Amino acid sequence: MRDTYQNGSPAAAGDGAHHLKSLILGHSIRPRRTVLERAKQRALQHDAPSADAQGVRIDLRTPRWQDLSLALPGSKSRSASVLQKSLARxxxxxxxRRAFDKLRTRLRQTxxxxxWTSIxxxxxxxxCGxxxxxxxxxxxxxxxxxxRTLLMDMNMRSPALADAFDVAVDGPMADFLSGHTPLGAHLVRTTETLALGLNDEVEENPAEILQDGATARTxxxxxxxxxxxxxxxxLPGMLTYDDATAFLPQLDAVLLVSDGTQxxxxxxxxxxxxxxxxxxxxxxxxNRARADSITRYT
Structure with a gap:
């Protein structure tokens, strides 16, 4: 980690600059967490007519990727959000775009x-962006x-993906994670290769939801x-709340976003x-590093 910052603080950033630099670091690799193994065992106890190759039973009526509803942008609002405008730029x-494509390729290979599936x-x-x-x-x-890429809005304190894609939400993420909203009613596809799990409701206690056993099973x-x-x-900021820490057992790896201004x-x-x-x-x-400071991070 010492190569990602200098002297305890990030490099200086200039106003209006928006440069991105990605680093894939060498860290020890752990096997899949035991909480998911327990979730698989619990899932096997539910009556269902079929099971996938990993032993998790799936109802044949459960939608597959190609069965997910197609949601077109423009179904949520008429005016573009700040995030939408930033994404467009x-x-x-x-x-x-090249920075994200480089990160994408290295991420897929790793x-x-x-x-790994869950990032x-x-x-x-x-x-931090x-x-x-x-x-x-x-x-x-x-x-x-x-x-097949699935993007999930797990920041239940400040959900933003529905606005970013301008797609209407069918119920809160909490209801989906608890099992009250069926998979086919919550997840939507925007293209043949991208699906979304959105949220339209701020939760008071998201950390409790994220570490609930029902969430792991769902x-x-x-x-x-x-x-x-x-x-x-x-996910929300790791040091701001305990939400992200509570969700770590459900992840295979983490990508940290460092803001060069803060x-x-x-x-x-x-x-x-x-x-x-x-x-x-x-x-x-x-993120948001001044161009002449990027060499310090390589």
Whole structure:
């Protein structure tokens, strides 16, 4: 981690600059967490007519990827959100697009090598741009022909993906995770290669929801049913609340987003300490860094 920051603070950033740098770091690889193994065993106890190759039973009536409803942008609001405008600018900027494409390729290779599916994207604190990174990474992944990328809005304190994609939401994420909303009624596809799990309600106690055993069972059944290659989970700041820490057992790896205008070296170190023994740190995405400071991070 010492290569991602200098002297306990990030490099200086200039107003209006928006440069991205990705680093895939070498960290110890842990096997899949025992909480998911327990979730699989509990799922086997439910009556269902079929099971996938990993032993999780799936009702034949459960929608598969191709059965998910197609949601077209424009169904939620008439005016573009701040995040929508930022994403539109990023899509037109070849430098930003190349940065995400490079990260996408390295992420896919690492995930395939270690059989990873669930990736968390978070910053040390709020406002680091984790949603911006999660959305652009998911869009880049979905540009691979024949791929299947699922983007989940797990920031239940400040849900933003529905506004980012301008797609209407059919019920809160909490109801889906608890099992009260069926998979086919909650997840939607925007393209043949990208699906979304959205949220339209702020929760008072999201950490309790994220570490509930029902959440682990729902997510395991979801992956077994629609078989995504990669699931990107957009999460709140790790040091701001305990939500992201509570969700670590459901992740295969974490991508940290460091804001060049506010993130401190000690915050990155603390995030790494909290993840140690739970989930590998896939890398750090440096956001809003001044162009002449990027070399310090390589």
């Amino acid at each position: 990023a899509d037109r900027d070849p430098t930003i 995930a395939q090598e270690h059989n 968390g994207v978070m910053g040390p604190t709020s406002g 984790s949603t911006f990174v999660a959305v652009n990474l998911a869009l880049s992944l979905s540009r691979v022909p024949g791929s 997510l395991e059944r979801m992956r077994a049913a629609i078989r995504p290659e990669i699931v990107i989970h957009d 993130t401190l070296g000690r915050e990155l170190k603390e995030c790494e300490r909290l993840m140690q023994g739970h989930v590998p740190l896939l890398g750090v995405m440096l």
